[in-house]
Amino acid sequence: MSDRVELKKEFQIERMILFTDAVFAIAITLLIIEIKAPEIHKNMVFTEMVDQLLNLIPKFIGFIISFFVVAIYWRSHHRMFSFIKDYDDKLIWLNFFFLFSIILMPFSSAYYSDNTTYSLPFWFYSLNVALTGFLNYRMLTYIIKHKGRISDGFDDLKTRQLARWRTLIVPAIFLLGIFIDLILPKEHSMNMLSRFTPMLIWPAIALLNRFFGRVNDLEYHEKPKAKHRK
Known part of the structure; x- marks a missing residue:
């Protein structure tokens, strides 16, 4: 009977993960759908076609940043759920709220x-990414808090610290962009630096990994059973 219960539990967790993956796949696909291909009219010269593509550069930059931000969150979710061994209603709803922010992206x-x-559009986008990060952090802290009941692993303090810091780094950087945009006058040339703050994500993650040095522990690996001596 217990084997049937365990199989049913694994199946339900798998359903949650598959549903989450589907939402991520839809969101990441919709990012490129939002960029409309330019129409080429009859007698249009080459330079005009180039201008059409150049006008799309801001959209492609936004797409590339959002693509990798969504990819980071998918990887984080993938790692987080490798620790899951059970679930409850709160975990399900935390996952739904997290997906809400992803599908809004x-x-x-x-x-x-x-x-x-x-x-305003910059703030809206940055707050969307920050909200996703904080919801991701909330789900992580819930999983860590209930280790032993709904999750395994996270036994080492430094691993828990690294997981929390890595989860917070993306929203912190996007909020930094809003802060720079608020404090610098709009006509100031340095104001545009706020738009490039997402480039700090990868150096910041690399520094965290170097400081804590426990990246491999962020994904659950079952410890090998000790061999009994004869």
Whole structure:
């Protein structure tokens, strides 16, 4: 009877993971769908075609940033759920709220990419990414708090610290962008630095990995059973 219960539990967890993967796949696909291919009219010269593509550069930059941000969150979710051995209603709803912020990203990314010089679209997009990060952090802390009941692993303090810091680094960097945009006058040339703060994500993650040095522990690996001496 217990084997049937365990199989059913594994099946339900697998359903949650598959549903999450489907939402990520839809969101990451919608990012590129938002970029409309330019129409080439009759008698249009080569330079005009090039201009059409050049006009799409802000949208492609927004797409590339959003693509890798979504990829980072998928990787984080993949690692997090490798520790899961059981589930409850709260974990399900935390996962739903997290997915809500992910599926909102194609809209916020398109809104910002179409209006890069304005503050509000930039704030909206950055807050969307930050919300995703904080919801991801909330889910992580819940999983760590209930280790032994719904999760295995996270036994080492440094591993838990690295997991938390890595989860917070992306929202912190996007909030830094909003802060720079708020404190610098709009006409100041340095104001545009706020738009490039996402480039700090990868160096920041590399520094965290170097400091803690426990990246391999962020994904659950079952410890080999000790061999009994005869």
